[in-house]
Amino acid sequence: MILEGFPVGPMAANCYIIGCPETKEAAVVDPGAEGGRILRRLEQLGLTCRYIILTHGHADHIGAVGQVKEATGAEVLIHREDGKMLTSPASNLSLYVGMALSFDPAERLLEDGDTVTVGKLTLKVIHTPGHTPGSISLEVGDCLITGDTLFAGSVGRSDFPGGSHQQLIRSIKEKLLVYPPETKVLPGHGPTSTVGEEARYNPFLTDLF
Numbered sequence: 001m002i003l004e005g006f007p008v009g010p011m012a013a014n015c016y017i018i019g020c021p022e023t024k025e026a027a028v029v030d031p032g033a034e035g036g037r038i039l040r041r042l043e044q045l046g047l048t049c050r051y052i053i054l055t056h057g058h059a060d061h062i063g064a065v066g067q068v069k070e071a072t073g074a075e076v077l078i079h080r081e082d083g084k085m086l087t088s089p090a091s092n093l094s095l096y097v098g099m100a101l102s103f104d105p106a107e108r109l110l111e112d113g114d115t116v117t118v119g120k121l122t123l124k125v126i127h128t129p130g131h132t133p134g135s136i137s138l139e140v141g142d143c144l145i146t147g148d149t150l151f152a153g154s155v156g157r158s159d160f161p162g163g164s165h166q167q168l169i170r171s172i173k174e175k176l177l178v179y180p181p182e183t184k185v186l187p188g189h190g191p192t193s194t195v196g197e198e199a200r201y202n203p204f205l206t207d208l209f
Contacts, residue, residue: 014189031052052068150187
C-alpha cells in the first residue's frame with residue numbers, strides 16, 4: 001500500500017494519498033488546498049486518482065476539491081450528514097474567512113460501515129460525529145485516518161455549528177479506541193500517533209479508563 005500524508009494550506013490540514021501499488025489506482029483524502037502540489041505528487045507516484053474522500057466538510061479540508069476533480073475526473077465522497085457543506089459556503093465556514101467555497105454535490109454520500117475499493121485496497125468508513133455531524137474516520141490497513149476527530153494529544157473542536165463535545169468523545173471512545181493499541185492514527189492536523197498512545201496519554205481521554 002502507498003500511503004503518504006502532507007500538510008496543505010494556511011491551516012496545515014493533512015492531505016493523504018492512498019494508492020494501490022498493483023493497479024496504480026488512488027484516493028485523495030482531504031485535498032484542502034494546494035491542488036497543484038497534490039496533482040504533481042500523484043503523477044510522481046504514477047497514480048490515477050479515482051476518489052476524493054472527505055473526512056468532513058470544513059473549508060480547510062475541501063478547498064482543492066474542484067481542482068483535483070477537474071484534473072482527474074475523480075468521484076467525490078462525503079458522509080451524508082456533511083453533504084450540504086460542499087455546496088454551501090456558510091455551512092463549510094469559508095464564507096466567514098473571505099473564500100466562499102462552493103462545489104458540485106458529491107457523487108456518493110457515505111454511511112457508517114461503507115467500504116471504498118481503491119484497486120485491491122479496501123477502505124472502511126467509520127462515522128465519528130462530534131466535530132461535524134458527518135465527520136468520518138477511515139480504516140486503511142493498520143491505520144486510522146481520523147480527520148479532525150482525534151489528534152496526537154488532543155481532540156477536535158466542537159464549538160462550530162453542528163458540533164458536540166459529548167458526541168465527539170463518544171465517537172473516539174466507542175469507534176476508535178477499540179482498535180489495537182499499535183494502530184496508527186493519522187489525523188487531520190499535526191503529527192501521527194497510535195491508538196495506544198492516545199488512550200494512555202491524551203489528556204482529553206485519559207479519564208475514560
